[in-house]
Amino acid sequence: MRIPNHIGIIPDGNRRWAENQGLTKEKGYDLGLDPGMDMFRICKELGVKEITYYGFTVDNTKRPTVQRLAFTNACIKAVQMLAKEDAALLVLGNSDSPMFPKELLPFRERKTFGKGSIKVNFLVNYGWQWDLAKLNEETNNSKLNCYKYINSNDISRIDLIIRWGGRRRLSGFLPVQSVYADFFVVDEYWPDFKEQHVHDALKWYSEQDITLGG
Amino acid sequence: MRIPNHIGIIPDGNRRWAENQGLTKEKGYDLGLDPGMDMFRICKELGVKEITYYGFTVDNTKRPTVQRLAFTNACIKAVQMLAKEDAALLVLGNSDSPMFPKELLPFRERKTFGKGSIKVNFLVNYGWQWDLAKLNEETNNSKLNCYKYINSNDISRIDLIIRWGGRRRLSGFLPVQSVYADFFVVDEYWPDFKEQHVHDALKWYSEQDITLGG
Numbered sequence: 144m145r146i147p148n149h150i151g152i153i154p155d156g157n158r159r160w161a162e163n164q165g166l167t168k169e170k171g172y173d174l175g176l177d178p179g180m181d182m183f184r185i186c187k188e189l190g191v192k193e194i195t196y197y198g199f200t201v202d203n204t205k206r207p208t209v210q211r212l213a214f215t216n217a218c219i220k221a222v223q224m225l226a227k228e229d230a231a232l233l234v235l236g237n238s239d240s241p242m243f244p245k246e247l248l249p250f251r252e253r254k255t256f257g258k259g260s261i262k263v264n265f266l267v268n269y270g271w272q273w274d275l276a277k278l279n280e281e282t283n284n285s286k287l288n289c290y291k292y293i294n295s296n297d298i299s300r301i302d303l304i305i306r307w308g309g310r311r312r313l314s315g316f317l318p319v320q321s322v323y324a325d326f327f328v329v330d331e332y333w334p335d336f337k338e339q340h341v342h343d344a345l346k347w348y349s350e351q352d353i354t355l356g357g
Numbered sequence: 358m359r360i361p362n363h364i365g366i367i368p369d370g371n372r373r374w375a376e377n378q379g380l381t382k383e384k385g386y387d388l389g390l391d392p393g394m395d396m397f398r399i400c401k402e403l404g405v406k407e408i409t410y411y412g413f414t415v416d417n418t419k420r421p422t423v424q425r426l427a428f429t430n431a432c433i434k435a436v437q438m439l440a441k442e443d444a445a446l447l448v449l450g451n452s453d454s455p456m457f458p459k460e461l462l463p464f465r466e467r468k469t470f471g472k473g474s475i476k477v478n479f480l481v482n483y484g485w486q487w488d489l490a491k492l493n494e495e496t497n498n499s500k501l502n503c504y505k506y507i508n509s510n511d512i513s514r515i516d517l518i519i520r521w522g523g524r525r526r527l528s529g530f531l532p533v534q535s536v537y538a539d540f541f542v543v544d545e546y547w548p549d550f551k552e553q554h555v556h557d558a559l560k561w562y563s564e565q566d567i568t569l570g571g
Contacts, residue, residue, distance in 0.1 A: 202570035271536050275489065311540045315570045318532040322485050326525045326540065356416035356529045 145349040147302035149193040151324065152182060153316060156308025156332030158210070163332075169213035171334060178336030179221050183228060185341050186261065193262035195298060196221070197316050201270035204242045211242075218267050219246045225265070226250075229257030235295055236268035243268040253297060264298050271315040293319055300324075302353075305344045307333040323355045359563040361516035363407040365538065366396060367530060370522025370546030372424070377546075383427035385548060392550030393435050397442060399555050400475065407476035409512060410435070411530050415484035418456045425456075432481050433460045439479070440464075443471030449509055450482035457482040467511060478512050485529040507533055514538075516567075519558045521547040537569045 157171030164170075179196065186194050198218040204211055223246075225232055234250035236243055247267055274294045295317060301324040304316065309330045313321055327344040331337070371385030378384075393410065400408050412432040418425055437460075439446055448464035450457055461481055488508045509531060515538040518530065523544045527535055541558040545551070 200570060205571055271533075275533075310565070312538060313536060313540075314568075315536045318536055319489075322527060322529045322532055324526060326527075351524070354528075356414060357419055 144345060146189050146191060146345065147348055148191070149195070149299055149301045149303075149320075150186060150191055151195045151197070151301045151304040151316060151321065152179075153197045153304065153306035153308075153314070154179065154333040154336075155306060155310055155314075157214075157334060159308065160332035160334040167209075169210045171332075172213045172217035173220075174334035175217060176221055176224065178333055180224055181336060181338065182341065183225060183230070183261075183263065185338055187229070189345070191261065193264070193299060195264040195301065195317065195320075196266065197314075198236075198265050198267045198269070200266070200315055201237060201240070201242070201268055201273060202315065204268065215242075215244050218265070219244050222247055222250060222265055222267075225263055226254070226256050229260045230263040231255050231259035231261070232263045232265070233297060234265045234267050235298065236266055237270055237273045238268070240268055266317075269295075269315075271318050274317070274319070295320065303327065303344065303348045305329060305341070307331060307336065307340070325351050358559060360403050360405060360559065361562055362405070363409070363513055363515050363517075363534075364400060364405055365409045365411070365515045365518040365530060365535065367411045367518065367520035367522075367528070368393065368547040368550075369520060369524055369528075371428075371548060373522065374546035374548045381423075383424045385546075386427045386431035387434075388548035389431060390435055390438065392547055394438055395550060395552065396555065397439060397444070397475075397477065399552055401443070403559070405475065407478070407513060409478040409515065409531065409534075410480065411528075412450075412479050412481045412483070414480070414529055415451060415454070415456070415482055415487060416529060418482065429456075429458050432479070433458050436461055436464060436479055436481075439477055440468070440470050443474045444477040445469050445473035445475070446477045446479070447511060448479045448481050449512065450480055451484055451487045452482070454482055480531075483509075483529075485532050488531070488533070509534065517541065517558065517562045519543060519555070521545060521550065521554070539565050 154175055157175050158168040161168050161171030199214050231253055233253040234247045301320045304324045304326050307329045311328050325348055329340045368389055371389050372382035375382050375385030413428050445467055447467040448461045515534045518538045518540050521543045525542050543554045
């Protein structure tokens with residue numbers, strides 16, 4: 144089976160999961176922590192070289208405060224959990240804004256934990272417009288290497304994106320790195336994560352041709 | 358039923374269709390012309406305000422010459438056919454390159470045919486890197502309106518992308534306009550286009566919530 148170098152993870156459906164359980168929406172986020180760690184371990188064991196979690200976005204911060212605090216806290220906990228693993232960890236997003244939690248400021252530079260065997264990127268207060276804003280005059284060249292000039296330049300091209308929660312869209316997830324990515328949707332909500340979802344995604348991915356737009 | 362304002366059309370699978378018919382790959386492109394016109398008429402009747410066809414890309418021009426000439430000719434014919442309809446037509450792509458057919462140079466500025474009732478964008482020798490290359494220093498602002506500074510600034514945000522041919526990826530299609538687009542995949546190849554595919558896509562689309570990343 145061909146294993147993707149880089150998997151993007153869109154862990155959607157936490158609020159819908161909570162509502163289905165008769166809970167208020169913000170209660171869904173903490174239930175996403177264990178799936179996140181499961182996903183990390185599965186990818187590491189399979190030999191995936193890099194993973195990117197879609198934590199929360201600038202758009203998301205416009206939600207009600209109780210939700211914003213809940214997903215922000217869940218992201219802080221997730222990063223702290225990942226920092227106990229064997230990973231080269233980066234938190235990326237607009238840290239000039241008060242929406243970027245101060246607990247995560249030390250992770251804005253990639254830090255090695257353990258042997259740093261897998262690159263782990265965690266997007267926090269990420270915005271696709273913020274990401275592209277750094278493209279500047281030097282880039283006025285149609286053959287440019289866009290990767291060099293964007294704010295997410297330490298995140299490489301994505302091979303496979305797995306989105307939980309049934310939505311079939313990117314929702315602003317890393318537009319440059321995602322241009323050639325294969326996109327697999329799991330209908331179950333993220334808190335209902337099962338290892339089988341990842342195997343289904345990888346089986347499907349390994350049947351796709353890789354053309355990079357060619 | 359909620360009708361999307363803007364539909365992106367990725368008409369993939371022409372070469373696989375030709376091979377399945379025992380033809381050489383380049384024979385598949387001309388069979389895509391009638392589906393393209395069907396799609397135009399269906400969208401116009403439904404009241405869609407704008408459609409964008411993914412003609413060919415800078416990446417595609419690296420294919421064997423016989424294929425390149427075939428898809429280039431099919432795109433020229435398609436634009437000439439659309440120019441006989443009631444549409445505001447724009448051909449967009451890197452026209453500084455010899456890969457941009459000279460027959461389509463007059464369409465680089467949007468032209469009104471009939472009453473111009475629907476905006477029709479046709480991407481020819483389009484490259485996502487070329488598209489983003491115009492973002493410049495003025496844009497060094499995380500709240501920028503990216504749309505203003507990209508080469509495809511006359512093409513608006515896409516609500517629904519329909520891709521024929523089973524691949525679940527954007528393949529470099531308008532990364533900025535596609536950030537929030539819902540993505541519907543038809544397994545059949547483009548030459549096997551049926552009106553029902555569009556109705557299936559629209560039915561699915563009208564069941565999706567619209568959050569624009571919120």
